[in-house]
Amino acid sequence: PGAEYGYRDEIAAVLLSEQDLRAKVRELAVAVAADHDVDTPPLLVCVLKGAVMFLTDFVRAMPIPTELEFMAVTSYGSATTSSGVVRILKDLDRDITGRRIIIVEDIIDSGLTLSWLLKNLASRNPAAIDVVALLRKPEAVKVDVDVRYVGFDLPNEFVVGYGLDYAERYRDLPYVGLLGEHMYR
Ligand code: PRP
Numbered sequence: 001p002g003a004e005y006g007y008r009d010e011i012a013a014v015l016l017s018e019q020d021l022r023a024k025v026r027e028l029a030v031a032v033a034a035d036h037d038v039d040t041p042p043l044l045v046c047v048l049k050g051a052v053m054f055l056t057d058f059v060r061a062m063p064i065p066t067e068l069e070f071m072a073v074t075s076y077g078s079a080t081t082s083s084g085v086v087r088i089l090k091d092l093d094r095d096i097t098g099r100r101i102i103i104v105e106d107i108i109d110s111g112l113t114l115s116w117l118l119k120n121l122a123s124r125n126p127a128a129i130d131v132v133a134l135l136r137k138p139e140a141v142k143v144d145v146d147v148r149y150v151g152f153d154l155p156n157e158f159v160v161g162y163g164l165d166y167a168e169r170y171r172d173l174p175y176v177g178l179l180g181e182h183m184y185r
């Protein structure tokens with residue numbers, strides 16, 4: 001896999017196909033919409049860059065209006081494990097006081113990014129904050145963050161694609177794949 005997109009011998013296997021992702025994203029969109037009111041659109045905060053593919057598919061599957069904001073944070077750089085130090089690369093463009101916020105994340109691994117983000121956004125006095133994460137790794141249970149909507153629980157393997165990168169590569173794959181071990185060992 002991957003060769004059809006110009007990645008040769010880099011992706012060991014497809015973990016979640018385009019069809020798997022499409023079905024799950026629809027399911028999540030319907031579940032989140034059911035908890036919200038058509039007349040008070042939630043403000044979705046997409047966590048760049050990883051969540052961009054998920055966000056764009058997710059909002060288009062939502063049967064209620066939503067508004068969009070983007071925040072760019074990073075804790076990884078080009079490493080395969082989280083440094084734990086979260087930096088804001090791009091902040092929100094507006095005040096979120098009194099708004100219902102939904103943080104849209106691609107993956108929760110150590111949970112450090114999300115727990116930092118929840119504290120940061122909570123300090124801006126929104127009406128409520130929920131989290132929708134497409135993927136979650138086993139380590140995430142160690143951090144006490146309340147994630148209301150989760151797509152898939154994954155084994156502890158290095159996954160890329162559908163927004164997820166390794167050193168900025170592979171985000172453009174339309175599926176979630178397992179990165180070949182020789183790529184990072
Ligand atoms: C990745 C991923 C999540 C976060 C999860 O982002 O997109 O945001 O790490 O890891 P954690 O639970 O261990 O904190 P990254 O910092 O690599 O930035 P990116 O989204 O631009 O790739």
Ligand code: MN
Pocket residue numbers: 047048049050051073
């Ligand atoms: Mn990210």
Ligand code: MG
Pocket residue numbers: 050076164165166
């Ligand atoms: Mg990354």
